[in-house]
Amino acid sequence: MTASAAIIVCLLAPLAAALASLAAGPRRRVAAALTTGAAALSTLAALVLVAASHRGLIPVVHLGGWPAPHGIALAADGLSALMLAVANLVTLAVVVYSWRGLSGFYHRRRFYPLLGTLLLGVNGAFLTTDLFNLYVWFEVLLLSSFVLMSSNPSGEARAGAWRYVLLNLLSSLFFLCAAGLLYGKTGTLNLAHLAALFRQSGDSFLLLSSSALLFAAFAIKAALVPFAFWLPASYPHAPIPVAALFAGLLTKVGVYAFFRCFGLVFAEPAGFAHREVLLPLALATMTIGVLGAVAQSDMRRILSFHIISQVGYMLLALALFTPLAVAAGIFYIVHHIIVKTNLFLVAGLVERHQGSSDLARARGLLRSFPAAAALFAVAALSLAGIPPLSGFWAKFSLLKASLDAGAYLSATVILGVGLLTLFSMLKIWTHVFWRSPSDSPAASRPVSLLAPCAALAALTIALGLGAAPLFQLAQNASRSLLDPRAYIESVLSSAPPAPGQTLTLQP
Numbered sequence: 404m405t406a407s408a409a410i411i412v413c414l415l416a417p418l419a420a421a422l423a424s425l426a427a428g429p430r431r432r433v434a435a436a437l438t439t440g441a442a443a444l445s446t447l448a449a450l451v452l453v454a455a456s457h458r459g460l461i462p463v464v465h466l467g468g469w470p471a472p473h474g475i476a477l478a479a480d481g482l483s484a485l486m487l488a489v490a491n492l493v494t495l496a497v498v499v500y501s502w503r504g505l506s507g508f509y510h511r512r513r514f515y516p517l518l519g520t521l522l523l524g525v526n527g528a529f530l531t532t533d534l535f536n537l538y539v540w541f542e543v544l545l546l547s548s549f550v551l552m553s554s555n556p557s558g559e560a561r562a563g564a565w566r567y568v569l570l571n572l573l574s575s576l577f578f579l580c581a582a583g584l585l586y587g588k589t590g591t592l593n594l595a596h597l598a599a600l601f602r603q604s605g606d607s608f609l610l611l612s613s614s615a616l617l618f619a620a621f622a623i624k625a626a627l628v629p630f631a632f633w634l635p636a637s638y639p640h641a642p643i644p645v646a647a648l649f650a651g652l653l654t655k656v657g658v659y660a661f662f663r664c665f666g667l668v669f670a671e672p673a674g675f676a677h678r679e680v681l682l683p684l685a686l687a688t689m690t691i692g693v694l695g696a697v698a699q700s701d702m703r704r705i706l707s708f709h710i711i712s713q714v715g716y717m718l719l720a721l722a723l724f725t726p727l728a729v730a731a732g733i734f735y736i737v738h739h740i741i742v743k744t745n746l747f748l749v750a751g752l753v754e755r756h757q758g759s760s761d762l763a764r765a766r767g768l769l770r771s772f773p774a775a776a777a778l779f780a781v782a783a784l785s786l787a788g789i790p791p792l793s794g795f796w797a798k799f800s801l802l803k804a805s806l807d808a809g810a811y812l813s814a815t816v817i818l819g820v821g822l823l824t825l826f827s828m829l830k831i832w833t834h835v836f837w838r839s840p841s842d843s844p845a846a847s848r849p850v851s852l853l854a855p856c857a858a859l860a861a862l863t864i865a866l867g868l869g870a871a872p873l874f875q876l877a878q879n880a881s882r883s884l885l886d887p888r889a890y891i892e893s894v895l896s897s898a899p900p901a902p903g904q905t906l907t908l909q910p
Contacts, residue, residue, distance in 0.1 A: 406455040406462035409448035410477050413487055413526045416441040421519030434515035435502055442495040449487035456481040461893040471894050472593030477530040478894050481880030486529045486659055489737045493651045493744040494522050496855035500748055501644040503851045521547040528656050532894045534592040538578050545571050551645045552637060560640035567637040574623035581616035595894035597668045598887050614669045625657030628688040631711045639703035643751030650710055651744030655736055658717045666884040682722035686816050689715030693823040702750050702760035705827055713739050720801055723808050730881035731800035734874055738793040745782045745859035752852055762834035769836040774853055776836045781860040787825035793866035
């Protein structure tokens with residue numbers, strides 16, 4: 404499979420699976436097989452793109468033969484390829500888990516067609532080189548997520564789904580307004596073209612106002628404080644496969660948009676956003692998220708608040724904006740997608756075994772279900788940053804980047820939040836796994852659901868013991884953001900504007 408073909412496969416495979424599984428109707432096994440095959444094929448294609456990026460290539464596909472910046476181009480640099488690989492991998496694990504981990508009620512609500520459409524939107528967002536098409540792909544994945552989020556008929560779940568929908572619609576409004584302003588003043592929305600032009604232009608109030616609107620839009624989608632209150636109100640009520648996929652992917656698509664736009668396009672004209680705006684918000688997100696997790700008494704809610712806290716780590720890397728920090732942030736994103744997805748899947752094992760994820764009701768799994776205890780321990784210790792798991796290298800690299808940049812407050816917050824993360828994970832361990840089992844019989848022992856959890860846990864261990872190759876890929880992706888000349892040339896199929904060429908704002 405060539406790299407260009409791999410880009411097309413990442414879009415056509417989930418689209419074809421969504422349409423075919425929709426046509427399959429009530430035949431859930433057929434729909435499950437189609438979606439599993441599409442996720443596996445997309446994962447293979449994404450790995451081809453990772454190998455291409457490792458060789459220094461940036462494959463580009465110009466749809467319809469129209470060249471950028473006027474046509475629609477899809478590109479896979481180091482950052483896009485890594486995000487595609489990990490996103491499709493965890494989607495494959497969730498699909499396999501859903502074979503037996505999802506009730507018939509949700510299967511009848513067209514779970515697999517919606518999942519295929521969601522994966523299509525995620526892959527498109529990672530591959531697009533155009534700001535408007537990024538908005539379009541966001542809407543594709545959000546429409547699917549709206550239906551999946553609202554599938555729980557309970558009143559509390561519906562209330563959380565409404566918060567999720569309304570805040571994301573507000574985010575989309577900000578996004579569309581920013582795109583309109585940019586196009587009105589520059590005549591282009593191609594990210595590479597904008598990056599090339601902005602690096603030759605002076606600051607403009609209208610350009611900065613567009614970046615501010617984009618900042619607000621991505622902050623909502625990534626669950627950055629103070630826009631994060633929708634997440635713990637909605638994620639704990641979704642069915643486990645949906646919650647696991649959302650926890651692993653959706654906020655990280657927002658984080659990716661931050662890295663792509665504020666690392667590539669607005670790195671210089673809106674550079675103020677890194678230290679003056681993003682840095683304090685990232686530190687606040689880390690702190691408030693982990694404090695919210697410590698205060699909870701339900702496994703799902705603890706994990707949901709930790710999503711907010713970990714997003715703060717990722718955006719702290721972008722705020723520091725040094726080569727090591729950006730590489731550490733990209734490594735952190737990959738690690739977190741795998742670990743957080745697995746933690747929610749393990750929470751599903753706990754619920755199936757004990758009938759609840761409440762810390763007061765679930766107990767004694769270390770004796771009654773030791774396999775689930777072992778899987779939770781691997782993911783939880785990695786999330787807390789215990790060596791030699793992947794989370795340790797992610798936090799250690801970010802800590803070193805903070806110290807190298809003289810950001811001593813950031814380093815202190817990293818250590819403090821890490822300790823509180825470990826405390827909250829020990830809180831779950833003590834209540835759910837360590838205490839003596841209750842006298843009431845366990846609901847079930849879902850051994851058939853262990854395989855995807857075990858695969859993700861093994862990957863977490865492998866990334867910890869062999870972190871160097873992944874960190875090398877993260878460094879390559881970091882360089883493509885900090886020095887985007889290769890990306891610009893690949894997407895535009897020509898040299899960037901000559902020195903001295905300035906951005907001409909249209910009236």
